[in-house]
Structures are given as structure tokens and as C-alpha cells.
Amino acid sequence: MPKAPLLFRPALGSPLHLAVLLCSFALAAYAGVRLLAGDWFGVALWVVGAALLHDLVLVPLYSAADRTVLKTLGAAGWRERAGYIRVPAALSLLLLLVWFPLISGMMDARYRSATGQSAAGFLPRWLLITAALFGGSALLLAGSVLRARRAAKRRPPAVH
Template identity: 75%
Template sequence: MPRRLPLGSPFQLLLLLCSFALAGYAGVRLLSGDWFGVALWIVGAALLHDLVLLPLYALADRTAVGALEAAGRRDWTPYVRVPAALSGLLLLVWFPLIAGMVDRRYRLATGLSPDGFLARWLLITAVLFAGSALLLVLRVRRAAKQRPPASH
């Protein structure tokens, strides 16, 4: 008896085909101008990420985990990793504006002021870490309430 391919529901297949069509359309539009420059940028970004940024992420993660392990708090790792990862992702996406590298181009393209991206990114980072710290405090309090009192 031949094995049946796991294709999914018709709705999933339709969504997949629509996403491929949209990606194809975007690719044709993106590459219609300077296709070599776009391809070079994509390859360069992949190499920069894989050869430079990924080792830096790994080093920062190992350092944070090592510090938490030394303090006996390895279970606190997600409360540092998640806000750091989200903040890093925002920095990666908005780096040219946060660093003030494309002020003139941004103003010409959008008509908006590029000022304030650094301050907003720092504020978002602070809120992410504060929210994570609040969740950790709530978790520690709940665990302390559920623990039976020590008998003397």
C-alpha cells in the first residue's frame, strides 16, 4: 500500500500557495530595480549575521548563563534572555536609525523626523527588562507562598 503524503488540509494548502504567490510577487518587485545590489545585500547580511553576530549572541548568552549559574539562579535565565533577545532584535532592525546613520535619507523618504529612535529603543528596552523583572518577582512570591513553612 503506497504511503500517503502529509499535505495538510485544503485551507492550509491554499494559505501556503497564497504566501508563495505573495513572496514571488514581492521578490519580482524587489529585484526589478538593482537586482545585483539587492542580492549582494542579502548575501552580505547573511554572512555578517552568521560569521559575526551569531558568535557575539552566543558569547553574550554564555556569559549571562554563567553569571546566573555562579549566583545559583540558572532558573532566572529566561527572564534575562527574552528581553535581551527582543531588544537585540529591535536594535538589529532599526540600527541605522538608532545610530543616526540615515537621518537625511529617512527624512527625504518619509517626511518625518528621525530624532528619538535611540531614546525610544532605550525606553522599550527598559520596559522589557522591567516587565521581565516584575514577572520574576511575581513568580518568586508565588513560589514562596506555596512552599510549606519550615518546621523548627
């Protein structure tokens, strides 16, 4: 297989990469045209509103929360273990964001009319998933701490 011209190598890697990228843009354009065919103003308003809500409200909130976690863990000397809190918190918040209308009960009547089932189970399930995420993370942290302690005990003392 011949090498890609130098123009393609730094940014795209290969002509195959360029072809896949162009196909994905074509698919996204097709989906955008189909999505905007009905109520283009409502969709555009929703997208702009979501971007503004994310950038002006959510980013400062989770940045402040992350700084607080890092500051607290840094004071305890565990700053490098922030991922054990970040990952389950991010996954739990993502699930909350996606399923909020059903978790909060705001769409219970609509959900019941569409599916014939109650949305009452979404809050307990989300809480259980959140507990499992943090519990699993705590177990992984405990394992990491135990491995570090065992490795420190096996290490011979430094000779000066």
C-alpha cells in the same frame, strides 16, 4: 470531509495546508520577481551580505552572550530563569537592529528630508523601551520568586 491520503498526513497535515503553503510560495515568488526587477544584483548582494553578517558575526556574538548569561545564572542556581533576561534582551536587540540607522543618527538628514521631522528622538525612545522591557521582566521575575516562596511555605514538611 474525506481524510487526506497518507502521503500528505505526516509532512503537511491536510490538503488545505498544502494549498495555503503553495499560495504563500506563489506570493513569495511574485514579491521576489517584483523586488529583483530593478536592481537584482544589488538586492542579491544585500541578501548574501546580510546572511553572512548574521551567520559569521551575529550568531557567535549572541551565542557567547547567552552562554555567559546561562553560566552566571547557573552558578546562582537560577538557570531556569534565563528567559527573564533572554526575552527583553532579544526584543531590545531586534529593535536596535531594525532601527539602527535612525537610533545612531546616521540617517538624520535623509529622515528629515523625507518626513520633515528630526530623528533625534529615536535613541531616547529605544532606551525607554529597553528599560521598560527589562523593568517588566524584573517585575515578572519578582512575582515568580514570591509565588515560589509562598508555595514553599504552604507545603507541609516531608516526613521520613
